[in-house]
Amino acid sequence: xxxxxxxxxxxxxxxxxxxxxxxxxxxxxxxxxxxxxxxxxxxxxxxxxxxxxxxxxxxxxxxxxxxxxxxxxxxxxxxxxxxxxxxxxxxxxxxxxxxxxxxxxxxxxxxxxxxxxxxxxxxxxxxxxxxxxxxxxxxxxxxxxxxxxxxxxxxxxxxxxxxxxxxxxxxxxxxxxxxxxxxxxxxxxxxxxxxxxxxxxxxxxxxxxxxxxxxxxxxxxxxxxxxxxxxxxxxxxxxxxxxxxxxxxxxxxxxxxxxxxxxxxxxxxxxxxxxxxxxxxxxxxxxxxxxxxxx
Amino acid sequence: xxxxxxxxxxxxxxxxxxxxxxxxxxxxxxxxxxxxxxxxxxxxxxxxxxxxxxxxxxxxxxxxxxxxxxxxxxxxxxxxxxxxxxxxxxxxxxxxxxxxxxxxxxxxxxxxxxxxxxxxxxxxxxxxxxxxxxxxxxxxxxxxxxxxxxxxxxxxxxxxxxxxxxxxxxxxxxxxxxxxxxxxxxxxxxxx
Numbered sequence: 300x301x302x303x304x305x306x307x308x309x310x311x312x313x314x315x316x317x318x319x320x321x322x323x324x325x326x327x328x329x330x331x332x333x334x335x336x337x338x339x340x341x342x343x344x345x346x347x348x349x350x351x352x353x354x355x356x357x358x359x360x361x362x363x364x365x366x367x368x369x370x371x372x373x374x375x376x377x378x379x380x381x382x383x384x385x386x387x388x389x390x391x392x393x394x395x396x397x398x399x400x401x402x403x404x405x406x407x408x409x410x411x412x413x414x415x416x417x418x419x420x421x422x423x424x425x426x427x428x429x430x431x432x433x434x435x436x437x438x439x440x441x442x443x444x445x446x447x448x449x450x451x452x453x454x455x456x457x458x459x460x461x462x463x464x465x466x467x468x469x470x471x472x473x474x475x476x477x478x479x480x481x482x483x484x485x486x487x488x489x490x491x492x493x494x495x496x497x498x499x500x501x502x503x504x505x506x507x508x509x510x511x512x513x514x515x516x517x518x519x520x521x522x523x524x525x526x527x528x529x530x531x532x533x534x535x536x537x538x539x540x541x542x543x544x545x546x547x548x549x550x551x552x553x554x555x556x557x558x559x560x561x562x563x564x565x566x567x568x569x570x571x572x573x574x575x576x577x578x579x580x581x582x583x584x585x586x587x588x589x590x591x592x593x594x
Numbered sequence: 595x596x597x598x599x600x601x602x603x604x605x606x607x608x609x610x611x612x613x614x615x616x617x618x619x620x621x622x623x624x625x626x627x628x629x630x631x632x633x634x635x636x637x638x639x640x641x642x643x644x645x646x647x648x649x650x651x652x653x654x655x656x657x658x659x660x661x662x663x664x665x666x667x668x669x670x671x672x673x674x675x676x677x678x679x680x681x682x683x684x685x686x687x688x689x690x691x692x693x694x695x696x697x698x699x700x701x702x703x704x705x706x707x708x709x710x711x712x713x714x715x716x717x718x719x720x721x722x723x724x725x726x727x728x729x730x731x732x733x734x735x736x737x738x739x740x741x742x743x744x745x746x747x748x749x750x751x752x753x754x755x756x757x758x759x760x761x762x763x764x765x766x767x768x769x770x771x772x773x774x775x776x777x778x779x780x781x782x783x784x785x786x
Contacts, residue, residue, distance in 0.1 A: 316641070336647075
């Protein structure tokens with residue numbers, strides 16, 4: 300038989316290999332090495348972490364391919380990179396340089412305010428953000444092979460990550476109790492593809508791997524998200540905007556593995572130095588929130 | 595029969611659900627004490643660097659090496675890397691199997707593939723003959739086998755993708771991502 304590449308099993312499968320792990324934002328090869336040495340299961344290559352994107356303002360775009368390639372050369376673990384929502388040419392460029400996963404991300408300035416990329420058109424797998432079950436299943440319908448709850452990136456405040464994870468996981472539980480006759484109306488009310496709602500009911504979980512993102516800054520934050528029921532965590536600004544990135548990165552990796560063991564969580568939480576300063580996400584003006592980007 | 599699955603990082607839940615499907619009791623292994631009363635251990639796919647660092651940090655290296663002397667262990671992908679003696683780079687390895695492995699041997703994710711394999715030993719053991727459909731993800735290859743290790747399966751071009759050394763088993767691919775339970779059944783026969 301001919302070997303087949305770029306299949307749905309392959310796309311979903313790489314995300315399954317990342318489960319129980321931490322994916323870290325890095326802006327250069329040195330940070331990527333620090334992340335790999337700390338036990339990251341993948342890195343996200345980008346020019347500025349979300350906290351800096353917030354501070355700088357302006358338009359945030361795909362990173363320089365040369366910088367992404369340097370990070371790909373520096374580490375042996377998978378490398379992800381971000382493109383703007385709806386910017387399928389940035390995605391084509393990222394695919395052509397061989398990144399392992401593309402994040403169609405609300406952290407960058409959207410290129411299309413109505414449509415996301417049709418991700419089934421690509422061989423490379425995509426991860427997308429969501430705030431609720433409808434948004435998650437719309438993205439999967441477009442071909443996302445991995446989902447992350449959005450949280451509020453670049454804040455160091457876990458409150459939005461918790462809100463979105465509870466919303467998605469709560470809806471999955473709710474679907475288990477919805478009669479088959481009521482599923483179409485549930486799909487309509489949530490703006491979710493009917494076939495995927497049915498699949499969630501059969502599986503009792505999301506059809507693809509679901510990580511948490513946006514505001515995780517401490518080992519306790521990471522373990523909180525794991526106990527809520529996500530498969531792993533993204534940490535963006537939380538590591539390299541803290542006082543001792545290498546130590547904090549290793550501690551968060553351990554906290555995701557031992558998320559149910561409070562004595563280990565206590566041990567890894569000791570003497571980590573300054574956490575990132577943080578910004579209260581719940582009181583942030585709506586216009587500054589990145590999570591509302593996505594349709 | 596109780597089989598542990600190393601649950602430091604990776605797709606351990608997928609292995610557990612395959613084992614449950616064939617009626618085997620399971621346990622997640624994160625600390626040395628979790629190895630007690632197990633008849634065998636599966637080390638899942640994931641990132642081998644992450645799994646190795648966590649095994650070192652939680653003093654699992656020696657206990658896993660001891661366990662492997664008398665019990666069956668099966669490593670899939672990252673787990674196969676972790677079982678091996680040599681991968682030509684510096685990262686924690688159990689060194690239990692006399693095989694040389696190359697990480698990410700097929701390239702990056704866009705080169706990951708699915709294909710059918712002929713695995714004579716597996717077909718004999720399970721009394722079946724239909725091809726084994728294998729899923730490779732940023733997969734390693736087994737460059738060479740030494741000593742008592744033997745080749746179980748090769749691609750058409752001769753590259754080795756499964757090997758066995760007594761009760762130790764290494765596969766480059768991911769039986770836990772398919773519905774085919776034959777490899778799990780084969781491993782249980784080694785653990786019995």
